[in-house]
Amino acid sequence: MMTGVLVAVGFVAQLAAGTVPPRGEAPAGATAAASSRPPTRSVQQTLPQLDVSRFDSLTLLTLRAQLDLAIENGLPTAPLINRALEGAARRASGAKILQVVRDHMAAMAHARDVLGAKSSADELDAGASALRAGIDMRTLASIRDTRPAGSAVIPLTVLTDIVRRGVPEPTARDAVAAISKMPSSDEALRGLQSTVAKNDFRGPGMAVEALNRYLRGTISGANPLAAPVSPDRKPNRPPPP
């Protein structure tokens, strides 16, 4: 316990000095501090520096406590620091920044429960983003099942993106899961995301239709996963009399 406290104090000191370990380095003893949980691959995380000058003293103090808590729980701190810096860059209030960091930390903890303790920091970050976008935990589990050993970052990122673009979650889940089972599926997932993104601007339902078309072209024999939300395509012009 004492070791954990010392480690936490040391890390806070590094934060105060603006010398958080650079990318690729883990905070010394971070793994030891997380004695109650198995270490995740977050020890391989790339840590951004926390520019302490961007926060007021109260926000900084609370932020440090949250980061210490994340370390104690074996969660990656890089995503949290990034969101704090983003909030400062966008001139968000200290309370808003702390809320975002707190929510994301909680979501990463949930994501680890679903994705597994050996998930990488990027996977936890992507999983947390998916959860915070409203995606169900069972959906995350199904995505993990498609890649029990490989990285689930791209499937989770694509899933979050196309859901945010209006594709119903079951449809998005089935599409991503189907493609993820394919060999070299990352490229196909990129193509799916690009196709949906391009057609998202065309109007309601177009994203789903584009998804179905993409699936038919990617997976032989694939059936449409869902009908467009609204048949807003241009009506076929009747033949001239």
Added chain:
Amino acid sequence: MILSRAVHALGSATLGGVLLALPSVAVAQRGGNAPVAPSSAIGTATSAPTFSVLGLASSSEGGGAPLNRYNDVWLGATQPLGRLGAVHFAAIGNGNVRSRSGVGSNSTAEGTMALRARARVGGTQLWSAVSYGHVNVNGGLAGQGTPNGFVGGLDGSRVDTSVARQVDVGSISRAEAGMISALGGVEFSIGMAFDRASRVTTQTVTFTEPEGAIRAPMPIGGLTSTTRTTRSLQRRDIATGIASMGFTTGPSTWLISVTSPVASWVTSDALSSKPRILPTIASVAVVQPVTAWLSVVGAAATNSSSVGNTALRDDLGGGRNRDFAPVVALGVRISRLPFSGRNDDTPSGILSFETRTIGLVDSATLDMSANVGILRTRVQRADAAAGDALDRDTLRIVLLIDAPKAESVELMGDATQWIVSQMTRARSGLWRAELKLAPGVHRISVRANGGKWIAPPNLPLGNDDYGSPVGMMIIRGKN
């Protein structure tokens, strides 16, 4: 080599001839629109709404007399005015309060107002400025001034001559023009400035001589004083070449500039025995953000002539204005938001301050119409040679944004530590940023013309924790 590794970026395909979203982000530590430095200003000039306070200290200019050694408090402000067509206008004002000038022992006040116009033609930016300044010096000469108490007048008598009071009222008009071009992440600006300085000097001169015109070593009897007022007009025309380069290192903005006189004409120079030309001046300035709205500005120049309206300087004696009379400056720059709303959920008003304190960031326009919007995003791998110096796990990636009608495009993301970085317009017309990225997930946001931050088109959307979504990029190393 390193960059022979496969770099996979999410959505890196090209489909149907349309540029699609490719992942990338990173520390685009490059200058934005080049610094446009009026020849007489220390520190980077910017089109962003800023207010600067600088304290300047200069050494003697070589004359040995204390009168030409001075310290200054320099105030400057920039306010974008909007645009007319493709030309962006900004108002620049600066003032200078001098505790001790080269002319008067009392304080000297100077003020200059400038109207600057900038326009982009292809990959080159053109700028021009006209300015008018006013100087008012009211006081007696510092020290003893002109010859005082010398023995032996023209007729051998003892005559005291003193200047009781001197009032200088001067004005300076300046026209400047130049061009800016980016090369290898550094932006270069060259230009010319033409100054016309006019000054009317009113002196009250007192001659004191012994009564009776008795030629003796010691005065005998009373003294006779005669006071005369003289007025003189001095006018100078000076042509000056300006060259500067600006770049950024991390959050710091640097400006190195050289001004060199090309020619000088003296129309009427009653105070100076012969026309003098101003020395070549080299200066360096750095702006270092400290907080979200406050920056520290440091500057140094090889000659104090770089401060104030140099064309109005009183070059009475030879040897002053020597080539190396350094001046240093330390001050702060406060960035503030424009009065109008920015439509990006940020507060506005003079009491609100914005993060973008770097002088090179251009916010000449707040117009964020659809026509200016960002159209496409593309990411390229840089050439292999460029990657040799990189860390083994760092990849060099070029982010290209297609926003043909934008005047400026900025990005920020985790790879930039969420510091706003300016993108530069490539020859192709695309906005470009070269990024050094470690494999992993990166978040990025971009905006055009200082408008709303958006996710780069076609990139996967991340959470919108702070009101607008960010783009997600996944950079993979070698599998």
